[in-house]
Amino acid sequence: MMELPRDVRQIIETLENAGYEAYAVGGCVRDMVLKRVPQDWDITTSARPEQVKALFRRTIDTGIEHGTVTVMKNHVGYEVTTYRIDGEYEDSRHPKNVEFTDNLVLDLERRDFTINAMAFHPVRGVVDAFSGMQDIEGRIIRCVGDAGARFDEDALRMLRAVRFSGQLGFAIEDKTLQAMKERAKDLQKISAERIRTELVKLLVSKDAAQIRVAYQSGMTGVFFPEFDKMMELEQKNPHHIYTVGEHTIRSIEAMNYFFGKYSNHFDSGLVSAESEILAGKLVEGLTAKQHSILCVAMLFHDIGKPDAMTIDEAGTGHFHGHQKISGQIADRVLKRLTFDNETIALVKRLVLWHDYRFSESPGAMRRAVSKIGKDLMPLLFLVQMSDALAQNPVTIGEKLQRICSAAGLWQDVLQSKAALELKDLQISGKDLIDAGILQGPEVGKVLKMALEYVLEEPGRNKKELLLEWIGKNFL
Known part of the structure; x- marks a missing residue:
């Protein structure tokens, strides 16, 4: 009823x-x-x-x-x-x-x-x-009347068809799909804002892998040619059995799985019990906006690989520096698609650090968190797990275990209340000036060195000790 x-x-x-x-x-x-x-x-x-x-x-x-x-x-x-x-x-x-x-x-x-x-x-x-009721029962996306005429009226409807397919898990009817292929170029007439809205809705849908249809029909080639380069690149690397594009799509699916959105073809058996529990804790309290930012980050995390790829004498592909290149491409494309500044900044940070390998000592973790940013850590672990789940299944278990161990160490660091940022120090620039120790621009530099000193040994974060240490070393 x-x-x-x-x-x-x-x-x-x-x-x-x-x-x-x-x-x-x-x-x-x-x-x-x-x-x-x-x-x-x-x-x-x-x-x-x-x-x-x-x-x-x-x-x-x-x-x-x-x-x-x-x-x-x-x-x-x-x-x-x-x-x-x-x-x-x-x-x-x-x-x-x-x-x-x-x-x-x-x-x-x-x-x-x-x-x-x-x-x-x-x-x-x-x-x-x-x-329409019959098509809902048949799980079909079909244009009303002549598909070509509907898309001629509003070319964005082609991307909407893919988005509805992702959200509802419906297949696109053959004549509708054929009309999309014939008119994909008409998306160039559509504003970046409208394309962005549909793209984000698709990325956070339960079957975000339907972005393949946007690629196969020629649509991404119009508004996102960088994606097409990923879809066509074989990685030639033992860590990967998929093209960069297929890996990217599977990583988005993994991210959506953590948010409770997944299709029947996502292999949840790859997700270890430990990583499932960790992801549940990490997504708790995250907003819909943060979910969308994470999916956008997965879309761009390896987008620099086509430009970074080299092949060694054994025929193995390598992607040194792809994180930085991916961040640069993400910045350019996200601005082109009129994403907001907050999303662009956060995606770039996640892309830059997505491949970071955490050391297993508390001191190294403190330095890593200080460098990466406390705010980014929960999101970064979700990105790293999603990335791992889209790689060679042979290596997934070991990689998830390593990420879970790092996350456990991160939790220990947080619970220790150790200083991780300048604002956590027991001294401030005003303290240094008032004590007559330093003046001018040197204050900021010395505070950063004081933070490094405290990151090595949290017990050093006492005002008297720090003032004494600064007095000995910088006067």
Whole structure:
């Protein structure tokens, strides 16, 4: 039994009591059929925008030229859009004009995929003129009507097809896929912002490996050619049995597994019990934004390998310095795709350190944490485990064991309350100046050396001892 939220029912009832038709429509109906919780609720109606505005106390003109008014209820916005027929599209995104209609089926006909072209009424039930229910049962992504025409209207729909495939675990229907291959180049007409949004949604989906379809259909070659270079590069290295691209995809799948999102083809048997427990602790409390940043980091962690690769006399591939090159490419591509500065900075740090091999002594761990940053450590261990799980299965167990041991040592260091950053020192620059020991720019340099001194032996982090040590060594 499908149930609409109270506010949605009230909006529909208000419109109907005024003599108009109204239905919940699109993705929310699809999600109700799939027993998923809809992220938002859209309503379609025969009422014109000005008629909608007259019926509700608080409205926002979010897209009134295309028939959309947002109705505010209890601090939540609900998009209410007039039944419409889209005119000719001139830029693979926007119709030049829209024509309002009183026919619900004509409105549903303009939508992208059959699974999104259903409407629902609390009394009359589901309106399914294009067999969306049948495609949900068959687990198929299929365009409404002619696939080529739908993609000509909005080229982003091609990437949306891949994203829905990843989120829902559905296959893309043959004619829809063929139309995608024929029109992949049209993605160059789409803004980087819109592409970024779909890409991130795909990366955090339970079947992020569907990015292969974006590659095979030619889409990544348009907006992310660096990815194509990875897909085509054999690593020729005993640690790896996959191309760089396949390794990258599998590492993203592993990351999503740690967040509870995975498809049937992910081999969870590769995950040791110890690493499963560690990952559970590390992801606890992480946000959806951090999840997406981690998946983006996996996408870029080896992207510099095609440029860094050398082959020795034995025919073995090596990738010295690929971490730094990967960070540089990540910076360039993420800026091109208009990612925010926080994401770019964090991804670059994770990419730079993803291959770091931790030593097994407490002192070495303290120095590593100080160098890498306390804030990065939980994320870095998740990155390293995801990376390991996408390598040669013969080596996975040993690598996971090493990472778990390092994480245990990291936990010990944290619990010891040892100084790891300048702010943890028992002295400050002001202390040095007040004591008349140092002045000017030398203060910062000496504090950094004091931190190195304390990292060797945490018991040295006492104000008197540090002032005495500085006095002996720097005066």
